[in-house]
Amino acid sequence: MSAVSTEGRIARRFAALKAQGRAGLVTFITAGDPDHETSAALLAGLADSGADLIELGMPFTDPMADGPAIQVSSLRALANGARMTRTLDLVRGFRAKDADTPVILMGYYNPIYAYGVDRFLADAREAGVDGLIVVDLPPEEDGELCLPALDAGVSFVRLATPTTDDARLPAVLANTSGFVYYVSIAGITGTASADNSRVAEAVARLKRHTDLPVAVGFGIKTPAQAAEVARVADAAVVGSAIVSRITDNLNADGTPRPGLTGDVLGFVRELAAGVRGARG
Amino acid sequence: MSRPNSFRTGPDENGHFGIYGGRFVAETLMPLILEVEKAYNATKDDAGFQAEFRERLVNYVGRPNPLYYAEQLTKKLGGAKIYFKREELNHTGAHKINNCIGQILVARRMGKRRIIAETGAGQHGVATATVCALYGMPCTIYMGEVDIARQQPNVFRMRLLGAEVRSVTSGSKTLKDAMNEALRDWVSNVDDTYYLIGTAAGPHPYPTMVRDFQSVIGTEIREQMQAAEGRLPDSLVACVGGGSNAIGTFHPFLDDPSVALIGVEASGHGMETGKHAASLTGGRPGVLHGNRTYLLQDEDGQIAEAHSISAGLDYPGIGPEHSWLHDQKRVEYVSITDTEALDAFQTCARVEGIIPALESSHALAEIIKRAPALPADHLMVLCLSGRGDKDIFTVAEHLGVTL
Numbered sequence: 001m002s003a004v005s006t007e008g009r010i011a012r013r014f015a016a017l018k019a020q021g022r023a024g025l026v027t028f029i030t031a032g033d034p035d036h037e038t039s040a041a042l043l044a045g046l047a048d049s050g051a052d053l054i055e056l057g058m059p060f061t062d063p064m065a066d067g068p069a070i071q072v073s074s075l076r077a078l079a080n081g082a083r084m085t086r087t088l089d090l091v092r093g094f095r096a097k098d099a100d101t102p103v104i105l106m107g108y109y110n111p112i113y114a115y116g117v118d119r120f121l122a123d124a125r126e127a128g129v130d131g132l133i134v135v136d137l138p139p140e141e142d143g144e145l146c147l148p149a150l151d152a153g154v155s156f157v158r159l160a161t162p163t164t165d166d167a168r169l170p171a172v173l174a175n176t177s178g179f180v181y182y183v184s185i186a187g188i189t190g191t192a193s194a195d196n197s198r199v200a201e202a203v204a205r206l207k208r209h210t211d212l213p214v215a216v217g218f219g220i221k222t223p224a225q226a227a228e229v230a231r232v233a234d235a236a237v238v239g240s241a242i243v244s245r246i247t248d249n250l251n252a253d254g255t256p257r258p259g260l261t262g263d264v265l266g267f268v269r270e271l272a273a274g275v276r277g278a279r280g
Numbered sequence: 281m282s283r284p285n286s287f288r289t290g291p292d293e294n295g296h297f298g299i300y301g302g303r304f305v306a307e308t309l310m311p312l313i314l315e316v317e318k319a320y321n322a323t324k325d326d327a328g329f330q331a332e333f334r335e336r337l338v339n340y341v342g343r344p345n346p347l348y349y350a351e352q353l354t355k356k357l358g359g360a361k362i363y364f365k366r367e368e369l370n371h372t373g374a375h376k377i378n379n380c381i382g383q384i385l386v387a388r389r390m391g392k393r394r395i396i397a398e399t400g401a402g403q404h405g406v407a408t409a410t411v412c413a414l415y416g417m418p419c420t421i422y423m424g425e426v427d428i429a430r431q432q433p434n435v436f437r438m439r440l441l442g443a444e445v446r447s448v449t450s451g452s453k454t455l456k457d458a459m460n461e462a463l464r465d466w467v468s469n470v471d472d473t474y475y476l477i478g479t480a481a482g483p484h485p486y487p488t489m490v491r492d493f494q495s496v497i498g499t500e501i502r503e504q505m506q507a508a509e510g511r512l513p514d515s516l517v518a519c520v521g522g523g524s525n526a527i528g529t530f531h532p533f534l535d536d537p538s539v540a541l542i543g544v545e546a547s548g549h550g551m552e553t554g555k556h557a558a559s560l561t562g563g564r565p566g567v568l569h570g571n572r573t574y575l576l577q578d579e580d581g582q583i584a585e586a587h588s589i590s591a592g593l594d595y596p597g598i599g600p601e602h603s604w605l606h607d608q609k610r611v612e613y614v615s616i617t618d619t620e621a622l623d624a625f626q627t628c629a630r631v632e633g634i635i636p637a638l639e640s641s642h643a644l645a646e647i648i649k650r651a652p653a654l655p656a657d658h659l660m661v662l663c664l665s666g667r668g669d670k671d672i673f674t675v676a677e678h679l680g681v682t683l
Contacts, residue, residue, distance in 0.1 A: 061451065061583045062568060064463045065306040071450060083580050109304060110567045114581025136304040136567065140294060161308040163470055168311060186308050187468035 009130045010102045010155055010178040013052060014213040014234060023230035024052035025275045026215055027268055028106065028239030030073040031056050031090050032082030033246060034256050039077070041261050042246075043094050047101040049265040050272020053215075053235065054094075055133065058087050058107030065135045067190035069240040072247065076254065084115050088127040095128030104157060104178070106133040109145065117145055121152040131155035131178040139171045146175050160206060162186045162198075169209050179213040180206055181237065184220075184229075190240025193219040200232040223274030230278035238271055287534035287610050290601065295484020295571075298607060300600035303483040305570045308467045313570075316474075317485040319390045324492075329385060336381045337496060340414070343378075345369045347504035347661070352631045360654035362647060363513070364634070364664045365501055367525065374637065374666030375497060375525045376407035376478060382493035384411040387474035394469070395419040397476045398462040400427055400455035400521070401592035401639065402434025403666055404478030409443035420444045422461040424454040427591045434670050452585040455521075455595045459569050479522025480599035483570030487599050494528025501661055502532055509659055515540040515650075518663035519643040520613065521557070521593035523602045525665035530611060540612070542650075543602060544643045546588035547615035557586035558615040559598040560606045573600040589618035589674065590638035592666075620645040622678055625668060637666030638674065 017024045027046055032039050046054055059074040059082045066074075091103055105124065112120050112134065124132070132149055139146075139158070146156040155178030163186055164172050173180065182202055184194030199216055206214050216229045217237025229236040245267045249260035290297045295317075303313055323329040337343040345366040354362045367375040387395060395412050397419065399405030405421040412419035421438055425447050428435050438445050451457035459482075466475045480490040498516075505513050516533060518526035520543040533539040545558035556562055559574040566575040568583060576584040576596035586596040605611040616624075621638055624645035629635045636644060640663070647662055654660065668675070676683050 060581075062456065062460055064460050064569070065308070065467060067464070068450070075451075078582060108567075110575075110577070110583070111581035113567055114577065114579065135306050136570070138303060138305065138307055138310045140303050140310070159307045161306075163308050163311045165311065172307065183308065186470050188464045191468070 009100065010053070013100070013102050014179065017052060017234065022279055023233060023275055024235035025050055025226065025272050026053040026055055026217070026235050026237040027051040027242055028055040028057060028237065029242060029246070030059055030070065030077050031087040032059060032077035032080060033073040033243070034076050034250060034254060035080040036082070036086055038256050038260060040090055040093055042264060043090055044097065045261060045265045046268060047098055049268040050276070051101070051268055053102045053104065055104045055106045055237065055239065056087065056091065058084065058105055058111055060108040060111055063108060065188055067188040067240060069190045069244045069247065073243045084111055088123055091127040091129055102130040103128060104131040104133055105129050108136050109134050112145060117148055121149055121154055125152055125154055129154060131157045133157045133159065133181060135159065139174065142175055150175060150177060157181050159183050162202065173210050176212065179215050179234065180210060182206060182214055182216045182233070183218045184216050185218050187218065189218055190244070191219060193221065193225060196228045196232070199229060203233050223270045226271045227274040227278040230275040236275055242267060287605070287608065288531065290604065291484060291488055295488070297601045297604035299565065300572050300603040301484055301487060302572055303570060304567050304572065305483050306467060308470060312470050313483050315390065316386070319386050320485050320489045323386060323389070329389070333382055333385060337378065341370050341377050341381065343370070343496065344500045344504070347501060347508065349508070350632055353628070356631055357648060357651040359656065360651040360658035360660040361656065362651060363505070363659065363661045365497060365529070365661055367497060367663060367665050368636065368640070368667035372403070372407045372410050373669065374403040374407065375494060375528065376404045377410065378496055378528070379478065379490050379493040379524060380407040380411045380476060383476045383489070384415055384417070387476065388415065390474065392474035393417065393472045395474055395476050396422070396462050396465050397478060398422045398455065398458035399478060400458070400594055401590065402427070402431040402438065402670060403592060405443070405445070406434050406437045406441070408476050408478070409438040409441035412443065413441045420446055420465065422446050422448050422458040422465070424448045424452070424458050426453040427455065430674055431591055431670060432673065454586070454591070456583065456586070463569070479524040480527045480601060481522045481569065481571060481573065481597060487571065487601055490524050491527045491531055491601060494524050495531045497525065497528040497663060498530060498532035501529065505659065505661070512536055512539055513659040513661045514538070515542060515658065515660045516663070517542045517544065517643045517647050517660065519544045519593065519639045519665060520598060520602060521546070521595050521639065522597070523599040525663050527599060527601055529663040534610060541610065542646060543611050543613045544646045545613060545615040546590060546593035546621070546642055547617050548587040548589070550617055551615060555587040556615070557588040557593050557595060559596060560602065560613045561615045563596070565603065568597055571600045573597050573603045574606070589621060589678070590642065592637070592639040593642065614646055616642040616645040622675065624648055625675060634664070635668035636664055637668045638671045640665045641668070
């Protein structure tokens with residue numbers, strides 16, 4: 001795959017959204033949750049259900065910045081055999097059928113470090129990964145993965161948070177590419193919800209510092225909340241609420257109920273409808 | 281990086297000891313971590329801070345504690361002359377209080393109003409709850425469900441001291457998960473909360489700050505050994521979980537090549553069983569809890585569960601400076617099994633009339649192995665990091681005694 005096609009997929013998607021005059025929906029699921037096959041089926045259905053960009057979680061035993069819903073999904077995936085090679089297989093399988101929807105891998109550094117940074121970047125690019133979000137790599141550690149990723153033509157999407165002040169923001173944005181992910185609360189995923197007027201202020205502040213699109217996440221649980229965010233940001237990110245729908249569709253022994261995929265994708269369609277109707 | 285003629289100049293300005301250390305935390309925490317670093321750096325040259333810290337160590341903690349010549353154990357082993365650095369005589373019964381006094385003074389200077397901490401055996405939790413009571417600050421202690429069950433006396437102590445003890449039920453329900461939960465709390469309460477980390481690990485500046493506060497141990501050993509024997513000790517032995525008592529013991533001696541330094545990890549059921557907590561002996565470098573260091577992990581970088589009879593050593597990582605000292609071969613790291621530690625625990629109780637913590641018993645077991653083969657003029661120091669009262673239930677259970 002050429003550098004243009006990977007770097008371009010995220011930019012092309014945001015350009016298309018802008019042309020349509022609407023915000024995008026970014027959906028998160030954990031790779032291999034609850035098992036590899038179900039995860040592949042969910043991934044295959046997300047774009048058709050209205051996801052404009054896909055964040056795929058790389059499972060990790062100790063996801064310190066995530067709440068209980070995503071931690072449980074990570075441990076569930078690992079218990080069912082999730083591995084980095086299989087996460088990349090999921091992307092490869094998805095990419096064979098969908099050449100346009102951006103896929104961003106999200107997770108923590110240790111599994112990438114263990115895989116080997118150069119090997120990881122080469123394999124991720126080959127599989128069709130467009131960007132990375134690595135929660136525990138702040139700009140102070142850019143040499144680890146961010147700079148090699150940019151060299152390899154993989155976007156490094158940085159998180160900006162309510163604690164990132166104006167003095168620090170330029171450092172956070174310096175090597176960010178693809179889009180900026182604004183974490184709307186100082187907290188963990190899937191817990192509190194942000195006050196929307198403060199989100200609007202924060203997005204405006206980011207826009208003064210960067211031309212990159214701004215996606216907003218953490219604490220968006222309903223189509224109505226997604227719509228509110230979509231009125232002020234370039235995209236709304238929903239993770240824990242989708243992952244919780246997966247949890248809700250498991251039997252007591254952890255196996256998926258027959259209706260799991262349909263129910264989860266149905267929820268994604270509701271979220272998409274919220275986002276698409278937001279600026280109507 | 282460090283000048284080649286010194287092991288004591290690290291870390292570099294970004295908190296790295298060689299490739300170890302650093303600041304691997306979520307962006308939400310970064311501004312706060314930088315603020316902690318700034319506040320800590322300001323204390324080093326602040327005479328008022330240093331005077332207050334010293335005064336508390338003397339009048340509240342009870343320092344200097346003795347360097348005790350363990351004559352009976354020396355006679356029994358028939359080799360090296362053995363000294364105990366009596367950290368277990370500190371207020372609250374372990375070395376942990378040295379660091380807690382230092383950090384709560386930093387937190388107060390930062391204007392923080394609430395303290396959180398993680399604890400394994402409960403010693404750090406008790407020490408944190410103690411300084412919070414002393415300074416009238418509310419505190420929340422995260423502790424794994426498994427550790428709560430095996431360290432009931434310490435849980436009760438923390439509650440008596442006014443702390444809220446939150447049971448952690450995620451993951452392996454031990455120290456590593458308590459640390460995850462504390463980090464989550466901190467991310468969610470950055471405005472008013474200070475995270476008082478109990479060991480020389482975590483994001484920079486914690487490994488350095490904790491080391492500096494604990495270095496009072498080694499500094500006193502230097503002075504006391506000089507007074508007792510007129511020279512430096514020949515070897516120092518300390519147990520290593522995260523490694524705060526060990527780094528505090530070793531650091532003042534790192535540039536003295538005649539002093540052998542031995543860190544003792546917990547090999548639990550034995551290295552060959554895979555059920556151990558020996559990160560240096562059985563792990564490899566990785567990134568967890570804000571720093572790069574040796575970790576117990578599988579080939580995919582997933583963190584493995586540690587095992588040790590001692591809740592205080594039951595952690596899959598280790599302080600980053602130890603990882604660096606291991607690679608530099610300045611400190612020798614060995615491991616001791618649950619059974620060997622239990623034997624040493626009983627030996628010490630019977631021979632010296634001192635009940636050591638199970639953590640310290642690992643270091644003692646290594647001394648019992650080494651001392652007989654050493655000459656009588658070899659001066660060997662054990663950092664007796666804590667007292668074993670908290671462990672009597674665990675030990676009784678292993679000895680088949682119902683209390």
